[in-house]
Amino acid sequence: EAEVAQSPRYKITEKSQAVAFWCDPISGHATLYWYRQILGQGPELLVQFQDESVVDDSQLPKDRFSAERLKGVDSTLKIQPAELGDSAMYLCASSLWTAGYEQYFGPGTRLTVT
Amino acid sequence: SQKIEQNSEALNIQEGKTATLTCNYTNYSPAYLQWYRQDPGRGPVFLLLIRENEKEKRKERLKVTFDTTLKQSLFHITASQPADSATYLCALGGNAGNMLTFGGGTRLMVKP
Numbered sequence: 001e002a003e004v005a006q007s008p009r010y011k012i013t014e015k016s017q018a019v020a021f022w023c024d025p026i027s028g029h030a031t032l033y034w035y036r037q038i039l040g041q042g043p044e045l046l047v048q049f050q051d052e053s054v055v056d057d058s059q060l061p062k063d064r065f066s067a068e069r070l071k072g073v074d075s076t077l078k079i080q081p082a083e084l085g086d087s088a089m090y091l092c093a094s095s096l097w098t099a100g101y102e103q104y105f106g107p108g109t110r111l112t113v114t
Numbered sequence: 115s116q117k118i119e120q121n122s123e124a125l126n127i128q129e130g131k132t133a134t135l136t137c138n139y140t141n142y143s144p145a146y147l148q149w150y151r152q153d154p155g156r157g158p159v160f161l162l163l164i165r166e167n168e169k170e171k172r173k174e175r176l177k178v179t180f181d182t183t184l185k186q187s188l189f190h191i192t193a194s195q196p197a198d199s200a201t202y203l204c205a206l207g208g209n210a211g212n213m214l215t216f217g218g219g220t221r222l223m224v225k226p
Binding site for chain 2 (some may be wrong): 004026045091093103107
């Protein structure tokens with residue numbers, strides 16, 4: 001069964017350093033999402049791509065976060081510089097298309113900023 | 115402001131009983147609602163989707179209801195098993211963009 005791949009699974013970094021997360025969605029899925037999940041809370045959408053275009057990034061802290069999906073397939077989320085409050089699980093998800101479709105989540109990247 | 119509320123306290127039930135989880139929302143007009151299961155340290159897994167014009171949806175031991183007047187969805191697991199122990203998330207979506215807004219989740223513990 002096809003799955004969403006994410007790497008790394010765990011990342012420990014010092015504050016002010018740069019970090020990057022990678023996501024490979026299920027083949028053929030046009031829509032890709034990045035979420036942040038703080039322990040004990042639900043996932044919060046950071047950015048949504050339709051193919052290579054950003055559909056929604058209203059919750060992305062653009063002063064330090066950036067995301068790209070250059071060829072409309074895999075995607076990278078970057079944080080520079082990392083802050084202590086960025087410690088969380090970063091989840092990538094994909095769906096076949098847009099409204100009304102189930103989302104398939106990857107295993108996530110657990111980020112710890114020290 | 116928009117708000118999605120799920121019981122933040124864990125729900126503890128005995129094996130074989132029916133578990134009922136609640137999702138209430140305010141200041142939303144969702145076109146559909148989804149339920150996901152999340153195990154510790156893993157990504158959510160899709161369970162069911164119900165649209166605004168549907169009252170009820172079933173899948174095996176799972177049942178979801180959606181009352182747009184009460185602004186509430188109920189999620190039922192019948193004949194619960196210890197393997198059903200997990201956190202269950204509800205998420206609301208609109209017609210544009212498939213952007214989902216998640217509730218905080220309810221942790222279910224099924225005891226043998």
